[in-house]
Amino acid sequence: xxxxxxxxxxxxxxxxxxxxxxxxxxxxxxxxxxxxxxxxxxxxxxxxxxxxxxxxxxxxxxxxxxxxxxxxxxxxxxxxxxxxxxxxxxxxxxxxxxxxxxxxxxxxxxxxxxxxxxxxxxxxxxxxxxxxxxxxxxxxxxxxxxxxxxxxxxxxxxxxxxxxxxxxxxxxxxxxxxxxxxxxxxxxxxxxxxxxxxxxxxxxxxxxxxxxxxxxxxxxxxxxxxxxxxxxxxxxxxxxxxxxxxxxxxxxxxxxxxxxxxxxxxxxxxxxxx
Amino acid sequence: xxxxxxxxxxxxxxxxxxxxxxxxxxxxxxxxxxxxxxxxxxxxxxxxxxxxxxxxxxxxxxxxxxxxxxxxxxxxxxxxxxxxxxxxxxxxxxxxxxxxxxxxxxxxxxxxxxxxxxxxxxxxxxxxxxxxxxxxxxxxxxxxxxxxxxxxxxxxxxxxxxxxxxxxxxxxxxxxxxxxxxxxxxxxxxxxxxxxxxxxxxxxxxxxxxxxxxxxxxxxxxxxxxxxxxxxxxxxxxxxxxxxxxxxxxxxxxxxxxxxxxxxxxxxxxxxxxxxxxxxxxxxxxxxxxxxxxxxxxxxxxxxxxxxxxxxxxxxxxxxxxxxxxxx
Amino acid sequence: xxxxxxxxxxxxxxxxxxxxxxxxxxxxxxxxxxxxxxxxxxxxxxxxxxxxxxxxxxxxxxxxxxxxxxxxxxxxxxxxxxxxxxxxxxxxxxxxxxxxxxxxxxxxxxxxxxxxxxxxxxxxxxxxxxxxxxxxxxxxxxxxxxxxxxxxxxxxxxxxxxxxxxxxxxxxxxxxxxxxxxxxxxxxxxxxxxxxxxxxxxxxxxxxxxxxxxxxxxxxxxxxxxxxxxxxxxxxxxxxxxxxxxxxxxxxxxxxxxxxxxxxxxxxxxxxxxxxxxxxxxxxxxxxxxxxxxxxxxxxxxxxxx
Numbered sequence: 066x067x068x069x070x071x072x073x074x075x076x077x078x079x080x081x082x083x084x085x086x087x088x089x090x091x092x093x094x095x096x097x098x099x100x101x102x103x104x105x106x107x108x109x110x111x112x113x114x115x116x117x118x119x120x121x122x123x124x125x126x127x128x129x130x131x132x133x134x135x136x137x138x139x140x141x142x143x144x145x146x147x148x149x150x151x152x153x154x155x156x157x158x159x160x161x162x163x164x165x166x167x168x169x170x171x172x173x174x175x176x177x178x179x180x181x182x183x184x185x186x187x188x189x190x191x192x193x194x195x196x197x198x199x200x201x202x203x204x205x206x207x208x209x210x211x212x213x214x215x216x217x218x219x220x221x222x223x224x225x226x227x228x229x230x231x232x233x234x235x236x237x238x239x240x241x242x243x244x245x246x247x248x249x250x251x252x253x254x255x256x257x258x259x260x261x262x263x264x265x266x267x268x269x270x271x272x273x274x275x276x277x278x279x280x281x282x283x284x285x286x287x288x289x290x291x292x293x294x295x296x297x298x299x300x301x302x303x304x305x306x307x308x309x310x311x312x313x314x315x316x317x318x319x320x321x322x323x324x325x326x327x328x329x330x331x332x333x334x335x336x337x338x339x
Numbered sequence: 340x341x342x343x344x345x346x347x348x349x350x351x352x353x354x355x356x357x358x359x360x361x362x363x364x365x366x367x368x369x370x371x372x373x374x375x376x377x378x379x380x381x382x383x384x385x386x387x388x389x390x391x392x393x394x395x396x397x398x399x400x401x402x403x404x405x406x407x408x409x410x411x412x413x414x415x416x417x418x419x420x421x422x423x424x425x426x427x428x429x430x431x432x433x434x435x436x437x438x439x440x441x442x443x444x445x446x447x448x449x450x451x452x453x454x455x456x457x458x459x460x461x462x463x464x465x466x467x468x469x470x471x472x473x474x475x476x477x478x479x480x481x482x483x484x485x486x487x488x489x490x491x492x493x494x495x496x497x498x499x500x501x502x503x504x505x506x507x508x509x510x511x512x513x514x515x516x517x518x519x520x521x522x523x524x525x526x527x528x529x530x531x532x533x534x535x536x537x538x539x540x541x542x543x544x545x546x547x548x549x550x551x552x553x554x555x556x557x558x559x560x561x562x563x564x565x566x567x568x569x570x571x572x573x574x575x576x577x578x579x580x581x582x583x584x585x586x587x588x589x590x591x592x593x594x595x596x597x598x599x600x601x602x603x604x605x606x607x608x609x610x611x612x613x614x615x616x617x618x619x620x621x622x623x624x625x626x627x628x629x630x631x632x633x634x635x636x637x638x639x640x641x642x643x644x645x646x647x648x649x650x651x652x653x654x655x656x657x658x659x660x661x662x663x664x665x666x667x
Numbered sequence: 668x669x670x671x672x673x674x675x676x677x678x679x680x681x682x683x684x685x686x687x688x689x690x691x692x693x694x695x696x697x698x699x700x701x702x703x704x705x706x707x708x709x710x711x712x713x714x715x716x717x718x719x720x721x722x723x724x725x726x727x728x729x730x731x732x733x734x735x736x737x738x739x740x741x742x743x744x745x746x747x748x749x750x751x752x753x754x755x756x757x758x759x760x761x762x763x764x765x766x767x768x769x770x771x772x773x774x775x776x777x778x779x780x781x782x783x784x785x786x787x788x789x790x791x792x793x794x795x796x797x798x799x800x801x802x803x804x805x806x807x808x809x810x811x812x813x814x815x816x817x818x819x820x821x822x823x824x825x826x827x828x829x830x831x832x833x834x835x836x837x838x839x840x841x842x843x844x845x846x847x848x849x850x851x852x853x854x855x856x857x858x859x860x861x862x863x864x865x866x867x868x869x870x871x872x873x874x875x876x877x878x879x880x881x882x883x884x885x886x887x888x889x890x891x892x893x894x895x896x897x898x899x900x901x902x903x904x905x906x907x908x909x910x911x912x913x914x915x916x917x918x919x920x921x922x923x924x925x926x927x928x929x930x931x932x933x934x935x936x937x938x939x940x941x942x943x944x945x946x947x948x949x950x951x952x953x954x955x956x957x958x959x960x961x962x963x964x965x966x967x968x969x970x971x972x973x
Contacts, residue, residue: 399877447875
């Protein structure tokens with residue numbers, strides 16, 4: 066769809082994210098400590114000082130520090146969730162595509178059903194019972210993404226198992242699990258990597274949305290969704306509290322999406338249709 | 340048919356495709372004419388520029404990469420090249436029609452056959468009783484059970500039947516010229532013959548001229564009056580079917596004729612022309628066929644060949660070859 | 668056609684059954700459902716009464732069947748937060764607000780995305796195409812809740828063109844509807860564009876052109892009707908995202924629909940209401956998908972006849 070200069074844009078945006086990994090050292094303030102004398106300070110350029118470059122929230126906490134620390138949640142949750150989802154989905158996809166028959170039918174119906182249940186509803190139901198928690202967010206993430214992996218991996222496993230080198234291995238007496246792990250899985254790795262990258266943006270937004278709604282990461286963690294929620298009631302007077310965390314989400318997701326697109330074109334162009 | 344009265348005259352046509360690797364010329368100075376009621380064969384391998392010539396005439400080159408670089412295309416005395424898209428839309432279907440190669444993909448899958456025939460009729464200002472007119476048209480192209488089939492969707496028909504429908508669409512506006520781009524290639528052999536007969540029948544009834552594009556010289560012998568042979572975007576030989584078949588005057592034509600399987604001679608292996616047509620960006624100064632030509636010498640490779648009289652010595656038989664005289 | 672639809676309906680029913688199973692298990696497997704159903708300071712008498720009322724003393728599969736039976740008639744018990752009303756009533760009252768907003772968002776998505784996608788394909792590699800590309804890219808990367816807040820800040824707070832939030836007429840609905848539609852516009856534009864590009868390359872488009880069909884008709888009658896199959900199949904997903912979106916956007920704009928209700932109910936630990944919303948949304952979603960299947964069959968005769 067696009068012939069934009071993907072790589073430079075992605076790298077540029079990445080520069081904006083990387084500091085988040087070193088939040089502990091970079092952040093000028095402790096993200097949890099409030100300074101009641103510096104409540105609701107505006108950001109630099111809007112009457113604020115460099116002491117709090119992006120201003121403070123209503124408890125006088127440094128927005129810049131909170132946003133930096135918040136990146137951990139966005140990136141951490143997406144990595145853990147996607148890793149689990151990818152492993153689960155890949156395993157089920159391989160089983161589905163290799164065994165075929167009724168196992169395949171059951172697994173693919175399950176995929177359809179998980180796609181049919183909007184993720185937020187699941188999160189709502191879960192949160193209603195157990196309250197918001199990190200584990201809940203990961204569970205929802207896994208629930209949302211495993212199906213993408215299962216479906217794509219299955220499709221590729223189906224076509225790979227008909228290929229000559231797999232047939233030869235089978236004739237040579239290789240066992241089913243061995244064929245799957247030695248011959249099929251390595252050929253699907255690119256697809257899995259690309260899919261995983263393309264899901265990061267989706268997952269970051271999902272996590273932020275759940276946190277915003279109060280059914281994701283519990284307070285007082287500085288997760289971006291929670292930061293935006295903090296500023297919601299103050300949008301009329303103190304716009305920066307909601308604006309900057311959201312901007313962080315936008316830039317992060319934009320950059321991982323661009324990287325994902327670029328990776329897809331490079332590693333696995335056939336996924337373009339997907 | 341009157342030899343002096345061309346309905347379609349293409350002169351020095353040059354067509355380019357702008358590919359990401361740069362513009363390439365796919366039609367490189369092609370000139371020919373078609374007379375009223377005549378069938379002209381354009382013969383060549385895939386990549387010879389014959390389909391691009393057809394698309395240029397219809398002005399439906401691939402968008403946005405295709406464009407006519409120079410030359411003229413006179414249809415009934417009027418040059419099509421400078422016409423606007425709107426003006427061209429009025430020419431298509433009414434004055435010049437086209438039959439595409441693959442009937443399985445050339446009908447719109449979501450509309451009934453009748454709908455698509457009726458649309459062609461409407462374009463040609465037909466009003467009233469359109470359904471009946473569509474049925475009549477389908478009957479004209481020998482679609483059996485036309486009353487029922489008019490309501491069918493393309494996927495419910497066989498390939499031969501679909502190609503008949505495409506034929507019906509092409510004659511809906513009674514055009515003076517029909518370009519048929521390999522219309523039988525995608526059909527079963529048994530159906531091919533029927534289809535050719537249908538085209539002959541249409542021509543006899545309507546007096547339309549047909550430009551028949553094919554790689555099959557057998558079909559040309561069967562159907563056409565004259566032919567042009569194309570190679571790498573150029574015409575290498577032109578003449579009446581009899582003259583060219585009796586006295587082929589370009590080594591490429593000779594090779595093509597050798598590769599036609601004869602019914603009376605059991606052929607185990609088709610005479611294959613060694614090598615491949617050149618990639619169009621690789622063409623140099625000399626004759627494009629030189630790299631594959633058994634007769635080629637240094638001059639063939641470096642100097643573009645002149646157009647010479649064909650070996651039949653007929654006034655309308657030409658070849659573009661240095662070595663024409665050496666062919667026996 | 669009939670078998671196709673029967674099969675689809677059967678699939679939808681199976682999906683619904685599995686979803687009820689999930690919701691049921693969630694409420695029973697994650698600890699004592701009483702914790703969720705009762706306030707923290709419930710008296711033993713209350714606990715006793717609720718236990719018996721819910722049949723929690725019976726075997727689990729009997730409980731499930733009872734749950735199904737109740738669900739089938741829309742009985743999910745009484746709301747805990749809105750006293751004196753059943754959960755179904757509470758949800759039902761909020762439904763019109765959600766449908767109004769969701770309907771407007773759907774309308775905006777279609778009216779903007781389809782023409783934009785078609786034109787981006789027809790005028791491929793032009794400025795218009797670039798605009799469509801940027802919209803699509805931003806749509807994937809903008810969190811809806813934040814977009815809602817930014818729209819509110821710019822157009823309601825700074826410019827004062829619209830009310831900031833709350834329930835009301837069209838002026839109240841425009842900002843939330845745009846925020847809700849944004850992602851859909853992006854996704855739908857992208858889908859439509861790629862579907863159109865594929866179709867525009869088809870031989871039947873070439874035939875339409877050579878038979879003298881006017882360009883506008885080539886695009887809308889011949890190409891779009893074929894390309895539309897792709898966005899139409901997407902409407903199922905679209906409906907789902909709009910439902911999901913309603914939870915988010917209604918919360919941002921204090922729009923008192925079912926989505927807002929769900930979040931409020933969670934804060935008030937009103938499990939019957941949450942459960943009703945979840946099942947109700949799932950049902951709507953499956954229904955939307957079923958409608959999509961029917962539309963799909965209507966557009967594509969190849970499916971209709973198999």
